[in-house]
Amino acid sequence: MRIAVCWKWVSLDRDHDVDERWAGVSAADEAALEIALLLRDAFDDCDVEVICLGPKDADDVLRSALAVGATSARRIDASAELDGHTVSAALADHLHGADLVVCGDYSIDRGTGSVPVFLAAELGAAQALGLIDVDLASAATMPLRVVRRLDGGRRELLDVSLPAVLSVEGSVARLRRAPLAASLASRSIAIAAVPGPHGRPAEAEVHPYRPRARTLPAPTGGPLTRVREILDIGGDDGHAETVTLDPPAAAGRILDQLREWGY
Amino acid sequence: MPEQTTVDAIVVGAGPAGSAAATVLARHGYSVILLERGSFPGSKNMYGGVVYPRILDQLHPEWWLEAPIQRWVTRRSTMVLTDTQAVTVDFRSTDWGAPPYNGATAYRPDWDHWLAGKAEADGALLVCSTTATGLLRDGSGRVVGVTTDRPDGDLHARVVIACDGVNSFLAKEAGLYGEVDAANYTLGVKETIALPKDVIDERFAVRGRDGVDIEILGGTSGVNGGGFIYTNLDTLSVGVVLKLPKLGAQKLRPEQIIANLKAHPAIAPLVEGGEIKEYSAHVIPEAGLSMMPTMTADGMLVAGDAAAMCLAAGIWLEGVNFAMASGMYAGEAAAEALEAGDTSAGGLAGYERRLNDTFVLRDHRKLHRAPALVLSDRVQHRYPAMIANTVERMFRVDNPSPKPGLRRILNEERKRAGVRIRDLAKDTLDGLRTFG
Structure with missing residues (x-):
């Protein structure tokens, strides 16, 4: 069994030499490693490898991964500013054969979160992204039960079969603390580095349409009225409509409505 | 193992x-x-x-x-505040802006x-x-x-x-x-306020990497302590140091005391338009030798x-x-x-x-002796008014009345501030023994 954890090392101060105070990996990336270490206990003969794209300055965070118990760590030598597709292609070259890949769902520079998506496509693996919980007990029986956050406070339960790519939020788990002796010993470990892509992402970027912000008048009326206004229910001119349909018909009804609204 | x-x-x-x-x-x-x-x-x-x-x-x-x-501190001011007045002693030296320097923010x-x-x-x-x-x-x-x-x-x-x-x-x-005594400690609270460098240079009359250190007596909303303003490159550090038992007794929030300081007519023009980037607080071991x-x-x-x-x-x-x-x-x-x-x-x-x-x-x-003297009630609550009122009357032109003598003004303002001669003498002697 092989679990790989993919980290994105970022230096937030791009105008100066790397300053370790403003560089590193995100809480989500750390949570990904913790989940991998916890899952390792559920599988027999399981290795956890941490792979990070980045310059040599990223070696320190990989040493910290070894200090907390990762089996091995590898750095793909690459420049820091690469687009998600390039990153995932470089990672995939080293991840073929991995049973499970765990990533954080954001980096400290708040990237797009697209790497896990591309990675799953590159590997031909299942994907479950933006997870807020991983049921560790389900690892013993498989498939792996995970929980996704949906809009409106809703949750989606997914059963994931391997091979798979997961991305987790930072709140999923807090990375364990490295034993002091291991932390000290890891400082002298040489991190294996392999050549990777360099360069900058393409300049052309396409952003989704965002409506301009509008100034709205202060709300009037009591709390109940306000809730009704927000939910658009109970009024004579509201758009809300309750229908009971089977799933295919419901999907068709939603699409029709969206087309009517101009989407 | x-x-x-x-x-x-x-x-x-x-x-x-x-x-x-x-x-x-x-x-x-x-x-x-x-x-x-x-x-x-x-x-x-x-x-x-x-x-x-x-x-x-x-x-x-x-x-x-x-x-x-x-910034290198090339200008150092000591300010005494009452609610409506400010007396400032201001010193600057270009020597402090060149090696081997003196103080820095x-x-x-x-x-x-x-x-x-x-x-x-x-x-x-x-x-x-x-x-x-x-x-x-x-x-x-x-x-x-x-x-x-x-x-x-x-x-x-x-x-x-x-x-x-x-x-x-x-x-x-x-x-x-x-045994730990809260009276030996003060609470330092500070706001870091962002302003463009050229605005700071203009308001504090400095250029380049030169900076200003302003220490303030008074302006702490009746709580024994002091205030400060320091210039960084593109921020100001504005804060107060407050004696813990007095702060507890006054039941004022420290951030309110900073807000009051910033609203003072002598301080407001220095900080207006700034954006608070950080609020921080820390306990200070204030009593010196006696608590070591x-x-x-x-x-x-x-x-x-x-x-x-x-x-x-x-x-x-x-x-x-x-x-x-x-x-x-x-x-x-x-x-x-x-x-x-x-x-x-x-x-x-x-x-x-x-x-x-x-x-x-x-x-x-x-x-x-300095910490106890500086944080004493008379130094904190009576002398600022006595000093500021004395200076105000010194510079006030009351024509057609003739100018009063400085000794008379000082004596009248001492009485108005409720300071007894023997206390003034004692504090003066303590000050000379401490700082002399």
Whole structure:
């Protein structure tokens, strides 16, 4: 069994030499490693490898991964500013054969979160992204039960079969603390580095349409009225409509409505 | 069972004292672990904003070439405030804006990080995100290391230097402190306010890297203490230092007291339009010599704020320089003791000798009356009005009335402020004995 954890090392101060105070990996990336270490206990003969794209300055965070118990760590030598597709292609070259890949769902520079998506496509693996919980007990029986956050406070339960790519939020788990002796010993470990892509992402970027912000008048009326206004229910001119349909018909009804609204 | 980690020395706290101690020990060739609870040195630390690094001439010659300073203090003002008045004594010197400089404003996350980096470069092993949670002792009670909050986190050493700040749990655990009295402490609170550099230059009449240090008596909403404004490159540090028992009795929030200070007619034009980037607070060991702990125990030394080294003497408000010096002398004494093979309290006695022979304890001894005098009710609540009203009448033109004599004005304003002659005489004498 092989679990790989993919980290994105970022230096937030791009105008100066790397300053370790403003560089590193995100809480989500750390949570990904913790989940991998916890899952390792559920599988027999399981290795956890941490792979990070980045310059040599990223070696320190990989040493910290070894200090907390990762089996091995590898750095793909690459420049820091690469687009998600390039990153995932470089990672995939080293991840073929991995049973499970765990990533954080954001980096400290708040990237797009697209790497896990591309990675799953590159590997031909299942994907479950933006997870807020991983049921560790389900690892013993498989498939792996995970929980996704949906809009409106809703949750989606997914059963994931391997091979798979997961991305987790930072709140999923807090990375364990490295034993002091291991932390000290890891400082002298040489991190294996392999050549990777360099360069900058393409300049052309396409952003989704965002409506301009509008100034709205202060709300009037009591709390109940306000809730009704927000939910658009109970009024004579509201758009809300309750229908009971089977799933295919419901999907068709939603699409029709969206087309009517101009989407 | 994990292998025991043993080094020559453990320095707890990578602030100015700890980094100085670690630097000295590393330069003597001893293995040193510098423990820091924050994610990097300076990430947990807070002060008003001015450092006087002269002592670094001994540790890092020509430190000014690389130290991460914001501005060199070339203008120093002392301001006395009442609700509607301000009296300012203003001094500036171009000499302070050139090597070897005098004081500077600096951010602690930069300053402490830089100093700890120097210790690392000399060979100290910096371990961050690790809190020393207690002392390890041998059968005789001698300190032989520290416990930390990491798994298998015990560290053994021949000597431990506690630079763990104002609430030094290690010094207290070692029994080096007597009973803690809240009256010995003040609360320092500060807002860091962003303004464009050219606006700061204009408002404070400085250029380039020149900066201003304004110390304020009054303006603390009736709570005994003082205020300050320091210029950084593109921010201001605006804050107050408040005596804890008085703050508790007044039932005012410290942020409200800063807001009141910023609204004062003499301060508002300096800060208006600024954006608050940070609010921070920290306890300060204000009572000087009278609250200092025993400096050594078997296997252990205490330095910096952990040893109450802060000098709060009205016109002199210093802390980082005392921390760096005490750390440096602790490092020297520890190295001496390690070389002699005797790190008992007796073997570490060179530390206290160095403190006594240098400005560290000489200044504290000389100014030991200052904290009580400066924070006394008369100095805080009666003299500002007496001074400001006297100056106002001096400069007021009351034609056709003739100008009154200065002695008459002073006497009338003394009476109006409710200051008795014998109290004024006593305080004047105390002031002369303290600062003279």
